[in-house]
Each structure stands twice: as C-alpha cells, then as structure tokens.
Amino acid sequence: MNKIDVDQMExxxxxxFKNIQSGSKYQAGLVIRPIExxxxxxxxxxxxxxxxxxxxxxxxxxxxxxxxATNVISKEMGQKDLVKIENxxxxxxxxxxxxxxxxxxxxxxxxxxxxxxxxxxxxxxxLVGVVKCPNPCCITNANEPVSTKFYVRQSVLICSYCDWxxxxxxxxxxx
Amino acid sequence: MKHFIxxxxxxRESIDKLLDRAEQIARHRPTGRPLSEKIxxxxxxxxSTRTRMSFESSMLRLGGQCLNLGGAESSVMKGETLxxxxxxxxxxxxxxxxxxxxIGAAQLSTEFSSVPIINAGDGAGQHPSQTxxxxxxxxxxxxxxxxxxxLLGDLHYGRTTHSLAYALAKYGVTIHTISPKGLGFPLxxxxxxxxxxxxxxxxxxxxxxxxxxxxxxxxxxxxxxFPDPASHYDTLHSYRITPELLSNAQKHLIxxxxxxxxxxxxxxxxxxPHAKYFEQAKNGIPVRMALLLGVMK
Ligand SMILES: [Zn+2]
Numbered sequence: 001m002n003k004i005d006v007d008q009m010e011x012x013x014x015x016x017f018k019n020i021q022s023g024s025k026y027q028a029g030l031v032i033r034p035i036e037x038x039x040x041x042x043x044x045x046x047x048x049x050x051x052x053x054x055x056x057x058x059x060x061x062x063x064x065x066x067x068x069a070t071n072v073i074s075k076e077m078g079q080k081d082l083v084k085i086e087n088x089x090x091x092x093x094x095x096x097x098x099x100x101x102x103x104x105x106x107x108x109x110x111x112x113x114x115x116x117x118x119x120x121x122x123x124x125x126x127l128v129g130v131v132k133c134p135n136p137c138c139i140t141n142a143n144e145p146v147s148t149k150f151y152v153r154q155s156v157l158i159c160s161y162c163d164w165x166x167x168x169x170x171x172x173x174x175x
Numbered sequence: 176m177k178h179f180i181x182x183x184x185x186x187r188e189s190i191d192k193l194l195d196r197a198e199q200i201a202r203h204r205p206t207g208r209p210l211s212e213k214i215x216x217x218x219x220x221x222x223s224t225r226t227r228m229s230f231e232s233s234m235l236r237l238g239g240q241c242l243n244l245g246g247a248e249s250s251v252m253k254g255e256t257l258x259x260x261x262x263x264x265x266x267x268x269x270x271x272x273x274x275x276x277x278i279g280a281a282q283l284s285t286e287f288s289s290v291p292i293i294n295a296g297d298g299a300g301q302h303p304s305q306t307x308x309x310x311x312x313x314x315x316x317x318x319x320x321x322x323x324x325x326l327l328g329d330l331h332y333g334r335t336t337h338s339l340a341y342a343l344a345k346y347g348v349t350i351h352t353i354s355p356k357g358l359g360f361p362l363x364x365x366x367x368x369x370x371x372x373x374x375x376x377x378x379x380x381x382x383x384x385x386x387x388x389x390x391x392x393x394x395x396x397x398x399x400x401f402p403d404p405a406s407h408y409d410t411l412h413s414y415r416i417t418p419e420l421l422s423n424a425q426k427h428l429i430x431x432x433x434x435x436x437x438x439x440x441x442x443x444x445x446x447x448p449h450a451k452y453f454e455q456a457k458n459g460i461p462v463r464m465a466l467l468l469g470v471m472k
Contacts (some may be wrong), residue, residue: 040319056371061319079296123450135278137276137277137278137285137298137299138277138278138279138281139257139275139277139278139280139282139297140279140283142256142257142277143256144256144258145256146256146258146286150176153370156366158363158367160282161278161279161282161283162278162279162300163278163300163363163364163367165362165363165366
C-alpha cells in the first residue's frame with residue numbers, strides 16, 4: 001500500500017467520523033444499508049416507526065426483511081424515523097394510513113437498487129375503511145356490510161355516518 | 176331531492192322550498208290525489224307511534240297507500256342486517272320511512288336502496304322531519320333570520336335539538352343552550368356548529384337566558400339520563416316553564432315542544448299566547464305531506 005492510499009483512507013475515515021459527530025445524513029447510511037427491491041419510508045415523525053409497522057401489519061412473525069431506525073438526526077425535522085421493507089411495495093390504502101400518523105413521510109419505491117417512485121404522503125379528504133368509529137352507537141359498528149368513512153378536516157377525523165370527531169390517538173383507531 | 180337524511184346536507188334553498196310548499200298545502204289542500212299510484216313503506220326498528228301515524232296520515236291525504244314493513248317486532252328481520260332488509264323491501268314500496276336506534280342507519284340505507292329513504296330518527300343522531308316542522312312553526316310567527324332561539328333540556332342525548340341547531344345555523348340564528356351540567360351539547364355537535372358559523376351561547380339558568388329569547392324550544396330531561404340522580408328533582412324543577420317564569424319573557428316569545436311533554440311545561444302555559452306547541456304538532460301533517468311530495472314527485 002503506498003502512501004497516497006493510506007492518506008486517502010485516513011481522510012475518508014476522518015470525514016466519516018466527522019459526519020457521525022455532526023449527525024449528518026451519513027449516519028442513516030451507516031445504520032441501514034440500501035435495499036435492492038422494496039419500499040423506503042423516510043421522514044416518519046420521530047417515535048412513530050413502530051406504529052407505521054403496526055399499520056402495515058408487520059409483526060415479529062412476518063417474512064419481510066425490515067430495517068427500522070428511530071430518532072435519526074434529520075436536517076429538516078430534527079429527529080425522524082425511517083423504515084425499510086424489502087420486497088414489498090405499498091398499496092394506496094397503506095399510504096393513507098401512514099399519512100395519518102406521519103404526515104411528512106416520504107415513500108420511495110426501489111426496484112433493482114434504483115428509486116423508481118418517490119412520493120410524499122398526503123392526507124386524503126376521505127378515509128374509507130381505514131379507521132374504526134369509536135362511537136358504539138354508530139351503524140358502522142353493527143355488523144353491516146359497509147366500510148367506515150371519515151372526512152379529514154385539518155387534524156380531525158369526522159365519521160360520515162354518526163358525526164363522531166376523532167382528535168387524539170388516531171393511531172389507536174386505525175383498522 | 177332523492178333522500179331526506181340529515182338537515183346539514185340539505186341546502187337552505189331546498190329547506191325554504193319545502194316550507195313554502197307546506198304552507199301552500201296548509202292553505203289549500205292539494206287538488207286530486209298526487210300520490211295515488213304510490214306506496215310508502217314504514218320501517219320502524221323502535222316504536223314511535225306519533226311519528227308513524229303522522230307519516231301515514233300525510234300519505235293517505237295525498238291519495239297514496241302505506242305498508243307497514245315491521246321492524247323491531249318482526250321476527251323475520253331479527254338477526255338480518257339492515258342492508259339486507261333495505262335491499263329486499265325497496266322492491267315493495269316507492270319510498271321508505273326509517274326509524275332506527277343506531278346513528279347513521281338512514282345514511283347507510285341510502286347506499287342499498289333504489290327508492291328514497293326518509294330519516295324518521297336514527298338513535299341520538301338526527302330527526303330531520305321534526306326539524307322541518309319546528310322551522311315551519313317558528314316561521315309562522317317570524318322570519319327565521321337572525322332570531323335568538325333558546326334550546327332547553329337534555330341537549331346531550333336529545334336528537335331533535337341537534338337537528339334543529341344545525342338547521343338554525345343556516346339562518347344566522349343565535350342559539351342559546353339552556354341545560355343542566357353534563358347535559359349540554361356533545362363536543363362533536365358544538366364543533367360542527369362552530370364549523371357552520373353558528374353563534375352558540377351557553378347558559379345553565381333559564382332565568383338568565385329568557386329575556387333575550389324570541390323562541391324557547393323545550394325538550395324533556397329524562398330522569399335516567401341525569402348525571403346526578405340525587406339532585407334531579409330540584410334541578411328539573413328549576414327548568415320547568417311556568418306562567419310566572421314567562422312573565423319575564425319578551426311579549427312576542429313563542430314556546431315550542433316536540434311533545435309528548437311530561438311536566439316540563441306547566442299546563443297553565445297552554446292558554447298563554449306564547450304557547451305554540453299544539454300548533455307545532457298540527458303542522459306535522461302539511462310539512463310531512465310536502466316532504467313526501469318532495470321525494471316522490
Ligand atoms: Zn361513526
């Protein structure tokens with residue numbers, strides 16, 4: 001190994017070390033490797049990664065290979081969570097559910113190591129079959145063959161059948 | 176108008192049109208038998224004899240026929256979903272009047288029915304035909320815009336007051352709520368009213384609110400709903416409408432009540448010019464006739 005190579009390695013190490021110290025983007029790279037195929041959900045509200053997994057029905061017994069990073073330092077958000085799911089692309093309903101608890105999240109679909117689709121989640125105006133109505137007297141809790149339907153007004157969900165307002169703990173009502 | 180489900184979803188112009196039509200009907204009975212080819216289905220999953228009779232009478236006066244589709248007492252429908260019931264009976268009739276204990280039942284029915292659904296009360300939700308009658312009765316005394324209307328009683332569970340408040344919001348009315356602690360509007364109703372731009376003033380005492388009012392709408396406070404049963408007697412008494420109390424009201428104040436009343440209004444009030452609740456009960460027929468014509472013609 002000649003001197004230049006050694007110097008170069010030293011420099012790289014120094015940069016990496018500096019990056020870790022300053023908490024730059026490089027840190028996430030160290031924590032989680034890129035994936036070949038699947039979905040990367042980035043910019044999740046810090047602390048919500050596990051709720052995102054719950055929404056996606058991912059439990060300890062699912063087969064997908066999952067990487068989760070919580071409280072990663074982020075330039076825009078201070079702290080954020082990150083989830084990578086290998087070999088799975090999300091359906092629109094799943095994206096809608098994620099939007100409820102992580103409105104800033106961005107979703108990158110990766111095929112053959114290339115990001116082929118990058119989208120920011122957006123709260124839809126209506127949520128059909130995403131949230132259970134907490135009102136026990138609501139007709140949607142009576143075994144009828146209908147999906148729940150909620151209107152989204154700012155951060156409040158309103159049941160279209162019984163007018164119930166969900167303002168807090170939205171994640172605990174997600175179906 | 177295809178269905179008649181909730182007062183919020185009906186624009187003010189359509190409400191005015193229905194009320195105008197009811198006024199015409201009250202003045203001159205409609206000529207001929209405009210609904211003679213039609214059958215109205217009555218599907219009541221909880222008993223409400225008055226409401227049912229009122230719809231039946233209205234239909235018969237328009238020359239139509241009624242078919243009682245059963246409901247709570249019908250063994251056929253036990254265990255069947257409402258969706259299935261609606262899908263079957265909509266083939267028998269030209270419109271369905273539905274009363275059901277669950278909120279949102281009428282809206283759900285519209286998703287499975289090929290004929291118009293009229294909501295005759297869904298749990299603690301809406302009772303929009305009663306609301307039309309209330310508006311109609313107020314309008315007989317004054318134009319609706321900008322009034323001060325007091326809603327008294329159990330505003331938490333009372334479905335008539337919710338529907339009425341939503342309707343009044345369309346007319347820029349100031350709503351004064353008068354109810355014991357714990358029986359005020361549910362938060363969701365308050366939020367919705369605010370969203371519709373309604374002005375709501377809350378009172379606990381009728382004495383405090385009364386002098387401001389043009390209309391006083393009285394509803395029952397059921398004992399079992401009372402948050403503190405030990406104190407209910409005194410409290411109920413303080414909300415009772417008596418001739419003495421009304422001596423502090425504006426001269427033009429009108430008092431309404433959806434009836435039946437128990438003892439919320441002293442019988443001594445009946446003879447005062449304020450009392451409009453028997454008028455209100457009579458108005459049920461022309462208003463429901465206008466409604467039936469509205470969905471079937
Ligand atoms: Zn509901």
